[in-house]
Amino acid sequence: MENPNAPHEHHPALQHHFHSMAQQLEASVLGMWVFLVTEVMFFGGLFMAYILYRSLYPDAWLAGSQELDEFLGGLNTVVLICSSLTMALAVRAAQVGSRKGQIVNLILTIVFGTVFLVVKYFEYAKKFEHHLVPGAHFDPARDPAQQLYFSLYFMMTGVHALHMVVGIGLMLVMLHMAWKGRFSAEYFAPVEISGLYWHFVDIVWIFLFPLLYLIGKHH
Amino acid sequence: MSHISSKRLFYTIFVSLIILTGLTVFVARQDFGAMNTPVALAIAGLKATLVILYFMGVRYNTPLTKVVAASGFVWLIILFGMTMGDYLTRSWLGFPGR
Numbered sequence: 001m002e003n004p005n006a007p008h009e010h011h012p013a014l015q016h017h018f019h020s021m022a023q024q025l026e027a028s029v030l031g032m033w034v035f036l037v038t039e040v041m042f043f044g045g046l047f048m049a050y051i052l053y054r055s056l057y058p059d060a061w062l063a064g065s066q067e068l069d070e071f072l073g074g075l076n077t078v079v080l081i082c083s084s085l086t087m088a089l090a091v092r093a094a095q096v097g098s099r100k101g102q103i104v105n106l107i108l109t110i111v112f113g114t115v116f117l118v119v120k121y122f123e124y125a126k127k128f129e130h131h132l133v134p135g136a137h138f139d140p141a142r143d144p145a146q147q148l149y150f151s152l153y154f155m156m157t158g159v160h161a162l163h164m165v166v167g168i169g170l171m172l173v174m175l176h177m178a179w180k181g182r183f184s185a186e187y188f189a190p191v192e193i194s195g196l197y198w199h200f201v202d203i204v205w206i207f208l209f210p211l212l213y214l215i216g217k218h219h
Numbered sequence: 220m221s222h223i224s225s226k227r228l229f230y231t232i233f234v235s236l237i238i239l240t241g242l243t244v245f246v247a248r249q250d251f252g253a254m255n256t257p258v259a260l261a262i263a264g265l266k267a268t269l270v271i272l273y274f275m276g277v278r279y280n281t282p283l284t285k286v287v288a289a290s291g292f293v294w295l296i297i298l299f300g301m302t303m304g305d306y307l308t309r310s311w312l313g314f315p316g317r
Contacts, residue, residue: 026281033287042293044298051299052295052306070244077240082294085233088224088274095223199275203267210259214247 013187014099025189032193037056037202046156053152057145064149065216069123069131073213076119083112084202090135090194094178096187102178102191106171109198113168118160127154153212160208163201170194234275265283284288 011021032034054061086108093101132140133154134147174191177183185193230243243262251258272278 004271026284030284030287031282033284037287037291037294041294041298044295047295048302049299051303055303055306074244078237081233081236081240083235084270084274085229088229088232089226091227092223092226192310196275199270203270206266206270207260207263209258210243210247210263214243214259215256219252 003195013030013189021186025192027194028189029196032196035198039200043156046152046159047207047211050152050156053148054093057148060143060145061149062144062216062219063103063143064132064153065076065132065212065214066219068153068213069126070213070217072119072123073209076116078144079112079116079119080202080205083109083116084199086112087195087198090178091192092186094191096182097185098182099178099181102183103175106175106178106191110168110171112172112173113164117161117164117168124154126149128136141164156208156212158203167194167201170197189213222276224273224276224279228273232269235269238264 014021014024018027021054086105090105090109092103094097127133127150132150133138134151138144140149167192171194174194177190239262243259246258246262249255271274271288277285306316
């Protein structure tokens, strides 16, 4: 154990209130997880509403789900899994000190995230065309209870997409830092915890895909 | 943390996630009656676990971080369990309006 009071050379990114880079990274990761727990609870409220209203209006849920495009939902699931792989590889590249690996994988992550949002745009446009958006223009031939399903569809996928936009913004900052050569085997906490956020957003979609797109497929 | 996973591990997790995505699409077409959603959630839970343990590296984190990461999901179970325990049992008392 090194003496923290002894004068010594240390990494420029080490804040004075930490003993070592390892301890600083541990604190960053723990802090990020505390934030992610609040995010779990944030999305948890929406999943709670989903469970409750699905149990009250099961038929509206099946009919609503059948209007979603399973192919586009599945495509976006694969796109997000690809982005999680490139994200994990970007963190690894920082750990092994590969600037090129960081830049390539961060750009790929941003590209996959953007593809996801573009697909989502076309899905939303179709919902507007088909009068599936809750409110005054909702298809009057449909059971009004289906508006609950579509309200939750738009809210859950909408806040998820908002998280994707924030994530892409974070990745642009990480790309800038990686470009400047800020990350090394000793210091990669920013890309590590941004990666935790990105993977969390992927996990939310892993649950949204079967619960929104696939529930009516066996009927 | 300072643990560096091999690329091979990341590719293995990636392929597993893609296969499980295909599996969830496949089982959605089978009629398991009331079990369709639990089966879909079990597959989604497995996928989420793979992402958390390996892509997020929680497996290599300190015990404190593991407990904090798990706590979010424990609170979710409390949220879902107590709310549904309320709604699903209201009719037992025979009061109007559920």
